[in-house]
Amino acid sequence: MKIGLFFGSFNPIHVGHLIIADTMATDTDLDRVWFIVSPQNPFKKNNSLLHEFDRYTMVERAIADNYRLKVSDIEFTLPKPSYTIDTLTVLSDKYPEHEFVLIMGEDNLVQFENWKNYQKILEFFTIYVYPRPNTPAHQFHDHPKVRFIQAPLLDISATYIRKRIQTHQEIKYLVTEPVEALIRLKKYYQ
Numbered sequence: 001m002k003i004g005l006f007f008g009s010f011n012p013i014h015v016g017h018l019i020i021a022d023t024m025a026t027d028t029d030l031d032r033v034w035f036i037v038s039p040q041n042p043f044k045k046n047n048s049l050l051h052e053f054d055r056y057t058m059v060e061r062a063i064a065d066n067y068r069l070k071v072s073d074i075e076f077t078l079p080k081p082s083y084t085i086d087t088l089t090v091l092s093d094k095y096p097e098h099e100f101v102l103i104m105g106e107d108n109l110v111q112f113e114n115w116k117n118y119q120k121i122l123e124f125f126t127i128y129v130y131p132r133p134n135t136p137a138h139q140f141h142d143h144p145k146v147r148f149i150q151a152p153l154l155d156i157s158a159t160y161i162r163k164r165i166q167t168h169q170e171i172k173y174l175v176t177e178p179v180e181a182l183i184r185l186k187k188y189y190q
């Protein structure tokens with residue numbers, strides 16, 4: 001199968017992530033999308049980062065009704081921080097029967113040249129990019145291995161959701177009902 005790997009912190013998973021994953025799974029040549037929950041982004045220091053098990057459970061709940069979407073804990077057993085090239089190598093070795101493509105939001109392209117072995121990523125993988133509002137300039141618009149998906153811009157982020165929780169504002173419709181229930185039950189991000 002041709003599988004899109006959607007890496008992220010998912011702190012928490014929001015409807016933007018779900019729209020991106022479902023758009024990739026239905027509007028492109030991908031058969032499936034796997035969410036790869038990263039314990040630690042090499043570039044992010046975030047006091048409100050929940051434990052990876054908690055973020056994984058939220059992803060699991062959010063995608064439970066969609067057979068095209070799956071969640072993976074592969075990075076939980078790999079060294080931290082989570083370097084994408086290392087995970088891609090492990091997954092390619094483990095699943096030689098699958099073809100993997102990388103999925104990311106356009107904001108990730110801005111710093112992409114600073115990723116570990118980014119040229120190797122581009123040599124061996126194609127990247128499907130979902131456009132993101134207010135993305136600073138980057139130089140990957142015309143790269144042969146970078147494919148932009150035409151889809152509606154989504155002005156939503158996990159940061160915005162965490163801020164709303166801290167200030168006791170509603171998050172209904174920004175996350176799915178099972179995810180909101182879990183956030184309330186466990187008192188995440190307060």
Ligand SMILES: Nc1ncnc2c1ncn2[C@@H]1O[C@H](COP(=O)(O)OP(=O)(O)OP(=O)(O)O)[C@@H](O)[C@H]1O
Nearest residue numbers: 008009010016104105108131132154156157158159
């Ligand atoms: N609204 C969005 N539009 C396009 N891409 C997005 C959007 N939200 C998240 N992404 C992409 O989803 C992946 C995982 O992102 P992440 O979990 O960091 O979400 P986030 O909303 O950007 O979080 P935070 O606000 O905590 O930085 C990244 O590739 C990111 O670019």
Ligand SMILES: O=C(O)c1ccc[n+]([C@@H]2O[C@H](COP(=O)([O-])O)[C@@H](O)[C@H]2O)c1
Nearest residue numbers: 007008009038041082083084085115116
């Ligand atoms: O490999 C790298 O050098 C690298 C540098 C920055 C980010 N990443 C990965 O990019 C993914 C997106 O991160 P995030 O926090 O924006 O969701 C996440 O899986 C990170 O581990 C990877």
